[in-house]
Amino acid sequence: MAGRILDAVLGVPVGARSTTGPVLRRLRTLLAGCAAVGLVLTAWGFAAMHAYAASVHGKAAPAVLELSGAAAALVQADLIAVNSFEAGLADPGTAFQNQLTVASQSLAQVAESNVAGADGSRILLLVQGQLGSYADLVAQAHANYKGGDPVLGTTAMWDASRLLNASDTGTLAELDKLTGLQQAAADRRAGTGWMNSWSTTLWLLPLVGLAVLLVGTQVFLRRRFRRSVNPWLLPATAVLLGLIAYGGVLAGQSRLGDGREAIRQLAAQRQHDRAETQAIERQQLLRLVEAQCPPEGDCGPTVSAVARGGGASPTPGAGAATDSPDLREVTNAARDVDQRTAPPGGRTGVVLIPAMLLVVGALAWAGLYRPLDEYRFRR
């Protein structure tokens, strides 16, 4: 059947033996052409896919991880500052400075990994500016407490905390926006250019065409030369089928989607961890500010709103308030994201597929060399 289709494709009259030579030459040209087109398209397609995966692995994922790290460090810094002022210590100490340094370093890393373009850069600059203002306000609080003005000290600490935690414009909200932009940029890249399903079809088609041609050629040679199997075309077909299967697996978006999902899950988990620390910090901050409220207890609408928003009671054992998140969990989660976003097939995949196609082309060429030679001898 495949042989007949091939005859029709190549314009061979049924039963015409005299056309064997031209048909063989056409077949050889077609096989070589298909292999060449397949080579170019797969090389291009896989390079693009690899570049995309590398950008998720090397940029978007680290950016999201660093952003959540910066947010966690800032929440810890805020908690340390509130704790120290509440405990009557004027200076939040080196632990506070260390957390601020961690946050600054993470933001510097984000600047290098940012995949969210100009919008991402702008938010990053804004956050860096806000971080300066935050540190300045905590320094003011320190100076005021030290200078014997706890009212202004508490006001400055309250302002610092609002700057960080305000629900729509706070630094943490901006970091969340930036995280969303990084994820959206990675998702957008997955659906454009060489990463969409059409381009996958485009580079898979010549390979499938080449496989059909190889099978058809086998049938044609069997009919014309009465040989059961061509020893060159058989491995070429086997290699090609393996290649299609391997390519299909690598091109499957599921792995990349899986990686993106891993990033999303990790970001959500870190946000959840952060929310717990924020709830503890809020309770301690409220205790700090209530000390300066009028005796009748009216602290004003903003304090009331924060108190209502802080309905989430702190987790039992508030003594662990200044503990950092479990380092092993953080490391394991980051390693998981690292593995799940790694470029599929590694660099070898990008080289292996075009190289194997070259082999297929060479085998097909060699497979038709002998029949052509034989045909010339017969004639």
Add this chain to the structure above:
Amino acid sequence: VTRARRRRWRLRAACGTILLAVAGCLTGCGTDRPTVTILGPWVDKEGEDFQSVLEKSGLPYRYQGSRAVGQVLQADLQKGTLPDIVVLPSLGELASYIDAGAVYPLDDVIGGQQAAYGQPWLPKVARRKQEQHYYWVPIKANLKSIVWYNRRTGFRPPATWRDAAGRPWCMGMGDPPNSGWPATDWIEDILLHQSGTQVYEDWVAGRLRWDSKEVEKAWKRWGELNGPGPGPALLTSFGDAGHGLFGSPPSCDLEHQASFIMGFYQAYGLATARPLTPGTDYDFRPLPGFPAPADGSVWEVSADVAALLGDSAPARELIRWLATPQAQGIWPGIAGSGAFSVNSQVPVPDGDPVTQQIATKLRSTAKFCLDGADLMPAEMRDAFYRGALEYLSKPDRLSDILARLDEVSGRSQRNWRAPACGH
């Protein structure tokens, strides 16, 4: 042979035409008009309202809104990636960019439109000691020197300062990292109405000392409203202070705030599913205790202004559009927007009586004085904010605070060289 040659020529001509078309497309028909980038202070609903003005220009644009517009602009300047147009709420900050040579003059852009804007909205200013130019277009104006009250409670706003001082005021100083500006609005307003425009101008320009008797008196008069202790004002956000007006029972009777607060009142209503209607639920009165002088009333005002940082034809076209009465009328025409234009050719918008009154006042022949803190150098302004918070916390430290402000004033570089007041 001739036919074959002719065929070859035809083929060459066809190829040439195709190549020319492709080249033409690559260089010409594929390039759209460049997108104008705009950085402004409005986000959320305000950002959408402003973009509806930009949309009507028909020009391609990309708007980025940020409440920390000054910080973002500073960062853009350091990176060398300035937007084409910036909208700033602080004229003093814009003046520093003008001095730095980052702002392009608009004399030929706004053309005859300058007549539609009175003073102090659109003065000619000089960059250092060079000749004077127009450098901005007012986009959104705010009327200050007003106090808001709840009409539903039957409360009658006080007419005298003594009565005003006896009432509970809604106060919120919080707006980190600029907390304290609502207090400076109070002090400026009192100084303007108590001592007149000349004293105000001198103080804004740094010619009148902070520890002068006029300025000190203004601080003390504001102190009369605050009661014995700081109360919750230091911990209350400026946007939350007005909640007290609409509580049941209200926790305060009056709020001193600019006309933009209408947008916040609208948001309170939306949050509680009990809409607050201007004129029915709330209204405003001029600052009590200061009858209008014989030569007419005087109002403190502020404006968000657009300036050109990237000199391109589309950016100029967009600024030209923003200055027209058509563009200026769009935002105030959006119900509940709290936006007001100072272009005299824009008709007073239909709608509630409060909006109409404010729009009418902004176009009246009264004297207007720009917010003094907005015209000060950043260092001076920040010190003023902090000083006001400190005064609220410890009123007995006033002389120390004023001495410190004089010290900062002495070392600050003044960029604002136009009159603060005009009409």
